Amino acid sequence: MRSKIVAGNWKMNKNLSETKALLSELLEKLPKTEAKVIVAPTYVNLESAARILQSSDIKVAAQNMHFAKSGAYTGEISADMLLNINVDTVIIGHSERRAYFGETDDLLAKKVEAALANNMQVIFCFGEELEERKSGNHFNVVESQLKNGLFNLPAEAWQHIVLAYEPVWAIGTGETASPEQAQEMHAFIRKTITEAYDTSIANEVSILYGGSVKPSNAQEIFSKPDVDGGLIGGAALVADDFIAIIKAI
Numbered sequence: 285m286r287s288k289i290v291a292g293n294w295k296m297n298k299n300l301s302e303t304k305a306l307l308s309e310l311l312e313k314l315p316k317t318e319a320k321v322i323v324a325p326t327y328v329n330l331e332s333a334a335r336i337l338q339s340s341d342i343k344v345a346a347q348n349m350h351f352a353k354s355g356a357y358t359g360e361i362s363a364d365m366l367l368n369i370n371v372d373t374v375i376i377g378h379s380e381r382r383a384y385f386g387e388t389d390d391l392l393a394k395k396v397e398a399a400l401a402n403n404m405q406v407i408f409c410f411g412e413e414l415e416e417r418k419s420g421n422h423f424n425v426v427e428s429q430l431k432n433g434l435f436n437l438p439a440e441a442w443q444h445i446v447l448a449y450e451p452v453w454a455i456g457t458g459e460t461a462s463p464e465q466a467q468e469m470h471a472f473i474r475k476t477i478t479e480a481y482d483t484s485i486a487n488e489v490s491i492l493y494g495g496s497v498k499p500s501n502a503q504e505i506f507s508k509p510d511v512d513g514g515l516i517g518g519a520a521l522v523a524d525d526f527i528a529i530i531k532a533i
């Protein structure tokens with residue numbers, strides 16, 4: 285069901301002590317909100333985070349997972365390992381995974397399929413690079429990322445999917461897509477899903493915006509009708525900033 289979501293992707297930041305400190309500050313300051321609040325610490329701290337947040341309103345997500353059940357995949361983590369520490373949500377397809385770790389649309393489709401087969405929730409990320417926007421190719425790029433990553437899924441699977449549109453040029457650069465650019469793309473995403481499936485799936489899926497969201501711009505971005513929340517990087521590492529973004533929704 286479409287809901288408001290603020291998710292913090294901590295990327296490769298925060299050791300265990302820092303993770304505990306940030307979580308306890310978040311728990312202390314978390315406002316009452318109807319939005320779902322999610323944090324995604326690094327693998328090694330997921331179990332601690334899941335324990336600390338067990339009876340709280342903050343959910344824990346992993347930043348990645350492998351598609352195989354188990355086996356000879358050095359350095360990788362399976363769905364079963366995540367579920368066994370009470371983590372049932374996973375970010376798949378982040379542009380940093382695509383760019384630095386060679387994750388292709390085909391691989392991502394397999395990961396999504398594996399996560400869903402294990403009854404997990406998926407936050408699926410996609411978005412164009414600067415050159416692609418400059419050349420006016422951004423709609424095509426986003427359409428093909430969606431198609432290749434998700435459009436092989438049966439209709440029922442979509443209730444377990446959250447989308448995160450993250451234009452690569454806006455990630456960690458301080459340059460945010462304007463609220464109008466975000467709205468334009470989010471509306472395009474719903475149109476694309478309507479064409480591939482139907483209006484009810486398109487209207488029910490939550491679409492988050494990610495890329496330099498901060499306390500000063502969150503409210504304006506979140507005010508757009510097709511923006512259901514944010515996937516936050518840098519600002520999620522500072523409790524007061526993340527809390528301010530949650531308040532903005």
Ligand code: 13P
Pocket residue numbers: 293378450454455456457458494495496497515516517518519
């Ligand atoms: P920043 O908010 O640091 O730009 O990162 C966004 C992001 O990549 C979240 O997944």
